[in-house]
Amino acid sequence: MTAVIEVRELHKKYGAKVAVEDVSFTVDEGEIFGILGPNGAGKTTTVECVEGLRKPDGGSIRVLGLDPGRDRAELTQRVGVQLQDAQLPEKLKVGEALDLYRSFYPEPADAESLIAALGLDAVRRTRFGKLSGGQKQRLSIALALVGNPRIAVLDELTTGLDPRARRETWKLIADVRARGVTIVLVTHFMEEAERLCDRVAVIDSGRVVTVDTPAALAKRAAAQLGLERASLEDAFVALTGENADVN
Numbered sequence: 001m002t003a004v005i006e007v008r009e010l011h012k013k014y015g016a017k018v019a020v021e022d023v024s025f026t027v028d029e030g031e032i033f034g035i036l037g038p039n040g041a042g043k044t045t046t047v048e049c050v051e052g053l054r055k056p057d058g059g060s061i062r063v064l065g066l067d068p069g070r071d072r073a074e075l076t077q078r079v080g081v082q083l084q085d086a087q088l089p090e091k092l093k094v095g096e097a098l099d100l101y102r103s104f105y106p107e108p109a110d111a112e113s114l115i116a117a118l119g120l121d122a123v124r125r126t127r128f129g130k131l132s133g134g135q136k137q138r139l140s141i142a143l144a145l146v147g148n149p150r151i152a153v154l155d156e157l158t159t160g161l162d163p164r165a166r167r168e169t170w171k172l173i174a175d176v177r178a179r180g181v182t183i184v185l186v187t188h189f190m191e192e193a194e195r196l197c198d199r200v201a202v203i204d205s206g207r208v209v210t211v212d213t214p215a216a217l218a219k220r221a222a223a224q225l226g227l228e229r230a231s232l233e234d235a236f237v238a239l240t241g242e243n244a245d246v247n
């Protein structure tokens with residue numbers, strides 16, 4: 001296994017507030033790696049450091065052998081990023097946004113297939129300001145994939161999507177991975193993590209609690225809780241927040 005992302009002892013503060021205390025993990029080439037954790041655990045801060053959008057206060061990060069702080073220009077060509085609450089100019093149309101983003105990359109993805117895969121055809125001439133929350137979300141996924149990245153970092157991939165769109169997006173992500181793209185997925189949806197992720201890191205209060213497969217975490221939780229079966233959600237609840245002492 002080749003590690004394409006290596007995070008070692010990451011530390012990040014906002015003023016006096018410690019957002020990430022000590023986070024280490026590696027992501028292997030071609031896997032879908034989930035990052036789970038309660039609100040405020042430090043997930044977004046961690047992935048923003050990986051993307052080079054924030055400067056760590058300590059620790060080291062390598063992405064495809066590059067340092068996100070130093071080599072950000074090179075990295076943006078190879079890492080697709082879906083931002084939480086992505087904002088675009090209100091008047092930019094969906095089709096224009098895709099064309100604009102395609103122009104940033106040497107070998108962009110085919111716009112038509114992305115439009116079809118994400119169900120954006122009906123809104124291709126709609127201005128960004130007039131899109132629903134779910135349509136904005138679909139566009140942000142399309143924009144994360146438009147550069148044909150080797151790694152895609154998706155923060156709250158399906159938040160705000162209706163159940164059908166959520167399932168279609170899961171299918172799309174599985175297809176993207178089948179093409180060899182490594183995916184980092186920050187999510188609050190345990191079913192999403194169970195279905196998509198090969199491994200997940202559970203983060204709580206700025207620290208990694210555990211890294212394992214969803215099935216192994218569920219099995220461990222069942223043993224801890226004395227149940228025949230447990231879900232990833234059971235494991236999550238047992239591992240984080242006030243219940244963390246069960247661990």
Ligand SMILES: Nc1ncnc2c1ncn2[C@@H]1O[C@H](COP(=O)(O)OP(=O)(O)OP(=O)(O)O)[C@@H](O)[C@H]1O
Pocket residue numbers: 014017018019020037038039040041042043044045046
């Ligand atoms: N720009 C900022 N300035 C100050 N504090 C911040 C900033 N961004 C995040 N924080 C704080 O850092 C901590 C970690 O935030 P972060 O957004 O990384 O958590 P998260 O795990 O992504 O949360 P959520 O699940 O709610 O999205 C939180 O306590 C948050 O309030």
